[in-house]
Amino acid sequence: MKSQRLLAGLAGLAIAALATAAAAEPVNIVSPRAGAFAAPGMHQFYVWCSNGKDHLAYQRGTSGQDALNKLSDAENASGSAHCQPVWQGRVLS
Numbered sequence: 001m002k003s004q005r006l007l008a009g010l011a012g013l014a015i016a017a018l019a020t021a022a023a024a025e026p027v028n029i030v031s032p033r034a035g036a037f038a039a040p041g042m043h044q045f046y047v048w049c050s051n052g053k054d055h056l057a058y059q060r061g062t063s064g065q066d067a068l069n070k071l072s073d074a075e076n077a078s079g080s081a082h083c084q085p086v087w088q089g090r091v092l093s
Contacts, residue, residue, distance in 0.1 A: 036090040037064035045071055045085040057085060064090065 037043075043064050045057045059074075061067030064087050071085045 042091045043067040044088040044091050047083050047085045049083040
C-alpha cells in the first residue's frame with residue numbers, strides 16, 4: 001500500500017515537471033523538424049559564444065541554412081567570430 005502511494009506521488013511529480021517544462025517552451029516555434037528548416041521565413045537560433053555571452057537571435061531567410069549563413073556572416077562582421085549559431089526552429093512572424 002505504501003509503495004503504491006509512493007509510485008502515485010512520483011507519477012504526480014513527473015506530470016507536474018513535464019507540464020512546467022512544456023509551459024517554458026517558446027510558443028512561437030512552428031516546428032523543430034527538417035520541413036521547418038527547409039521553409040522560408042523567420043528562424044530562431046541559440047548563439048553559443050566562447051566568451052559566455054550566449055544569446056537568442058532571429059534571422060529571416062529562404063531556408064534555415066540561408067538564415068544560418070546570414071546570421072554567421074553578421075556575427076563574424078560584428079567581431080563575434082567566437083560565436084556559433086545553432087538552429088532552434090522556424091518562428092511565426
